[in-house]
Amino acid sequence: MPEYAFAIFAIVAHAAGARVVSVPARDYGADLEALRAAVTERTRLVFLANPNNPTGTMVAAGPLREFVAGLPHHTLMVLDEAYCEYVRRPDYPDGVRWLQDFERLIVTRTFSKVYGLAGLRVGYAVSHAGLAEFLNRVRESFNVNSLALVGAQAALADREHLERTVALNDAGLAELTAQVRALGLDFIPSVGNFLTVDVGGPAAVVYEAMLRQGVIARPLAGYGMPHHLRITVGTPPQNARCIAALQQALGRVPGH
Numbered sequence: 001m002p003e004y005a006f007a008i009f010a011i012v013a014h015a016a017g018a019r020v021v022s023v024p025a026r027d028y029g030a031d032l033e034a035l036r037a038a039v040t041e042r043t044r045l046v047f048l049a050n051p052n053n054p055t056g057t058m059v060a061a062g063p064l065r066e067f068v069a070g071l072p073h074h075t076l077m078v079l080d081e082a083y084c085e086y087v088r089r090p091d092y093p094d095g096v097r098w099l100q101d102f103e104r105l106i107v108t109r110t111f112s113k114v115y116g117l118a119g120l121r122v123g124y125a126v127s128h129a130g131l132a133e134f135l136n137r138v139r140e141s142f143n144v145n146s147l148a149l150v151g152a153q154a155a156l157a158d159r160e161h162l163e164r165t166v167a168l169n170d171a172g173l174a175e176l177t178a179q180v181r182a183l184g185l186d187f188i189p190s191v192g193n194f195l196t197v198d199v200g201g202p203a204a205v206v207y208e209a210m211l212r213q214g215v216i217a218r219p220l221a222g223y224g225m226p227h228h229l230r231i232t233v234g235t236p237p238q239n240a241r242c243i244a245a246l247q248q249a250l251g252r253v254p255g256h
């Protein structure tokens with residue numbers, strides 16, 4: 001998996017007794033050439049979140065397709081598209097459309113993000129039928145409850161809500177990005193529903209100071225990014241309050 005990959009990947013890999021190989025990122029994003037070079041005859045699975053959490057970076061269709069096509073027979077690929085609905089870039093690939101071509105590709109999606117149903121705990125994997133059959137053998141029985149299924153089905157039918165949410169995110173992400181830039185902070189350009197900001201010093205201090213103002217951001221020291229905070233896009237008043245809290249909190253960072 002790439003460096004800065006979603007933390008759950010390493011946790012589940014360790015739980016399965018696997019050895020995790022983390023491949024250095026390029027500009028915080030996945031370096032597909034380096035990732036390919038790290039695949040050996042012992043590599044059973046590659047994890048890639050597109051876009052990735054917590055960096056908000058994505059890989060484009062052309063290079064990703066080439067990467068998947070170049071994987072050896074013994075290597076599965078999990079392409080995690082938890083944030084796919086937010087992405088507006090024309091070169092963003094829809095992994096589900098590639099499943100006819102790649103028998104070892106698994107695409108995962110969730111109702112926790114754009115649909116706002118995280119508390120229902122429902123998500124899914126899409127893959128070649130042969131691979132799905134293996135997953136079905138080891139999944140817990142009755143792993144999704146009936147209310148979650150009702151919610152998921154209603155969510156899929158509600159195009160209007162989806163479009164409104166994505167439009168709100170587009171505007172909010174642009175606003176947050178502009179405000180963060182105006183504060184003179186570096187950030188990782190994001191295609192998701194959050195912006196990861198370099199606060200120029202220990203982010204734990206900024207996190208604490210924002211928390212005391214009732215605003216929760218995500219410090220990323222656990223990812224090896226001790227100066228970064230991940231800020232999720234909210235409604236316009238929430239974004240404004242978040243920026244005000246951030247500005248106040250920055251006063252506690254030496255050098256600001």
Ligand SMILES: *Cc1c(COP(=O)(O)O)cnc(C)c1O
Pocket residue numbers: 006049052053080082109110111112113118121122123
């Ligand atoms: C949130 C998230 C998921 C899925 O979360 P669930 O709530 O468990 O469905 C998967 N991958 C990434 C990268 C995420 O950020």
